[in-house]
Amino acid sequence: MVTTDKTKELEELTVKFNALCDEQEKLPREGFAKVFEVLDGMEDTFTPQHPYTENEDIINKALEITGHSNDETFCKAFKRNNQIMIEGKKIQAKGLEILAMQQYEKAKEEPPSPDEWQFMPIRIFAPKEIISDIINPILEGNAKEGKGFYEVKTNIPEEDESMDDWFEIEAYGIRCSLEPIYRELQDYGIFNDNVLGDQIIKKYYLTAFKMLVHSIRDNTDRPNRVRNIITNTLKDLDRIQAVGLVLQILLLQSLFRWLDEIDLKEDEEGYKSACLLAQWIGEQLAKKEVDFCCYGWGEEDKKQLKPFCEYLLSTEIGKAVQKHLFGKQIDCSCIIDGENEAKEIPQKTKAAIKQYITKPQPEHPEQQQKIDKPTRGKGRPKETLKDKMINDADGNKLQKVHIVMNDKKGKDAALIILACIKKGWMQKPTFTQVAEEFGDIGKQQGFTKYLKESYFTKDEIEGAINSLD
Numbered sequence: 001m002v003t004t005d006k007t008k009e010l011e012e013l014t015v016k017f018n019a020l021c022d023e024q025e026k027l028p029r030e031g032f033a034k035v036f037e038v039l040d041g042m043e044d045t046f047t048p049q050h051p052y053t054e055n056e057d058i059i060n061k062a063l064e065i066t067g068h069s070n071d072e073t074f075c076k077a078f079k080r081n082n083q084i085m086i087e088g089k090k091i092q093a094k095g096l097e098i099l100a101m102q103q104y105e106k107a108k109e110e111p112p113s114p115d116e117w118q119f120m121p122i123r124i125f126a127p128k129e130i131i132s133d134i135i136n137p138i139l140e141g142n143a144k145e146g147k148g149f150y151e152v153k154t155n156i157p158e159e160d161e162s163m164d165d166w167f168e169i170e171a172y173g174i175r176c177s178l179e180p181i182y183r184e185l186q187d188y189g190i191f192n193d194n195v196l197g198d199q200i201i202k203k204y205y206l207t208a209f210k211m212l213v214h215s216i217r218d219n220t221d222r223p224n225r226v227r228n229i230i231t232n233t234l235k236d237l238d239r240i241q242a243v244g245l246v247l248q249i250l251l252l253q254s255l256f257r258w259l260d261e262i263d264l265k266e267d268e269e270g271y272k273s274a275c276l277l278a279q280w281i282g283e284q285l286a287k288k289e290v291d292f293c294c295y296g297w298g299e300e301d302k303k304q305l306k307p308f309c310e311y312l313l314s315t316e317i318g319k320a321v322q323k324h325l326f327g328k329q330i331d332c333s334c335i336i337d338g339e340n341e342a343k344e345i346p347q348k349t350k351a352a353i354k355q356y357i358t359k360p361q362p363e364h365p366e367q368q369q370k371i372d373k374p375t376r377g378k379g380r381p382k383e384t385l386k387d388k389m390i391n392d393a394d395g396n397k398l399q400k401v402h403i404v405m406n407d408k409k410g411k412d413a414a415l416i417i418l419a420c421i422k423k424g425w426m427q428k429p430t431f432t433q434v435a436e437e438f439g440d441i442g443k444q445q446g447f448t449k450y451l452k453e454s455y456f457t458k459d460e461i462e463g464a465i466n467s468l469d
Contacts, residue, residue: 010098017091024084027077031068035078038062052085117309117318118326119302120294122149139296146241149296154238154248156231156284161224161430178213181257182206188314189307190250205247208233209254216255216277223273227280230255234284242301245292246308252285253315282317289321385437388427397425402438404467409442414450419464422453 039046039053039062046053053059059079063069068078124135142148185191191202215229233251237244259278265271289312297305312318389398404416417434420426428451431444441447453461 006098006102010095013091013095013098017088017095020084020088020091024081027081028074029077029081031066031074032078032081034066035062035068038065052082052089054086115313117305117313118293118322119297120325122296143296149294150241152238152241152245152248152291152295154231154234156234158228158231161222161228178210178258180261181254184257185250185254185311188311190311192307201243201247205250208247209251212251212255213258220270220273223277226277230281230284234288242295242297245288245295246305249285249288249292249312252281252288253312253317256281256285256317257315286317286321289318290325293321293325383433385426385429385433388429388433390425390427392425398437400468401425404464405438405441407440409440410446411450411455413438413441414447415456415460415464416467418451418453418456419461419468422461423465423468425468 036046036051039058042058042062043053043055056079059082060069063075063078068074124131139149143150146152212230212233216226219225219229230252234248237248240247256278259274259281262274292312302309313322386392386395386398392398401416401420405413408416413434417426417429421428431441431448434447435441449455
């Protein structure tokens with residue numbers, strides 16, 4: 001009933017709009033262009049795309065300037081043309097509102113297929129001329145540059161690694177083959193031509209995944225370092241359009257799957273730490289899969305991504321993301337209206353997804369292949385700033401840093417360390433490592449905060465680098 005009424009209202013609006021167009025065509029328009037030109041210079045909102053104004057005083061002034069103020073017929077025709085433009089724009093706005101409502105109702109009536117990966121539709125309601133002449137070229141440019149609907153940005157805050165000394169516990173043993181994960185991806189055709197057929201991309205995935213696994217293995221007693229390594233790996237992939245997002249999801253899903261294979265029992269040491277890491281990885285994975293649904297994929301892209309989508313649908317998090325995005329209608333605030341490019345997923349949806357992120361333990365332990373009991377260790381030896389130095393076996397570089405530091409504190413000390421990193425002398429150290437090497441460098445917050453290039457000018461950084469020579 002509602003749809004029928006809206007359809008009838010839209011038909012009535014169309015009749016009114018056409019009548020206005022017919023009336024406008026009959027108006028004597030000779031001389032209008034000169035008045036338009038004067039109005040364009042008098043009012044900021046008056047443009048070729050917005051050739052009307054609701055300020056009658058300005059119209060009278062423009063008619064006077066162009067010498068038409070005493071021509072009653074001309075003035076009447078021009079003012080009527082202006083009013084027709086105002087009424088026509090209101091009708092168009094109302095019509096677009098009805099079309100948007102109809103699309104909204106249609107989306108609710110058409111349940112998505114539970115067997116296919118769903119994508120967020122991009123709906124822009126505007127006249128055909130604006131879509132073809134203005135919007136489409138912008139979208140094409142954004143697609144090439146990775147902007148707007150096609151932007152991928154990782155917003156995971158880095159953890160404070162200096163807290164790892166406080167977090168330090170006995171390392172949990174990790175002993176598990178990576179082969180099941182590789183075979184799983186292989187069975188779904190992820191390594192075929194459609195997704196990761198390119199050997200360079202495939203090699204990157206395998207290398208990056210193994211690097212992340214080794215980082216977890218070697219830093220089981222440094223949870224924030226592990227998270228930062230994963231975060232920075234994802235941020236590096238932000239720069240690669242489209243494929244970068246697919247690789248981010250694959251790496252996170254592979255890590256989540258790998259942790260699920262770890263043979264740790266609930267009463268064993270390290271179990272809780274492994275669960276916390278798996279939960280955090282699962283949360284980042286869910287966010288990335290939401291981004292994947294909202295990305296501006298073309299129809300051909302979706303065909304090529306089909307094996308990848310089928311694989312995601314086989315996972316618990318993938319099912320959860322699809323269920324909460326498409327199992328019920330999303331809030332209207334998530335519908336694109338053509339004016340706002342960004343799409344924010346409701347908090348309640350994010351919270352609902354989290355319940356599907358399970359602890360890394362088999363659903364049926366009795367059916368799992370028996371794995372040897374993990375070997376336990378005490379974690380890696382505590383690193384010092386010397387361990388962070390690059391190609392400095394004789395200690396000459398570190399000695400120069402000592403001279404330049406010269407009792408510097410806070411921001412000044414951070415600038416020197418930042419210069420060392422930029423110069424390739426040092427890997428990024430923790431506050432504790434720097435303080436233990438150079439003594440009092442001020443409070444942790446006053447140092448760590450400034451260990452970023454954004455707090456210094458280019459000249460300041462270059463000056464600090466030159467001071468090390």
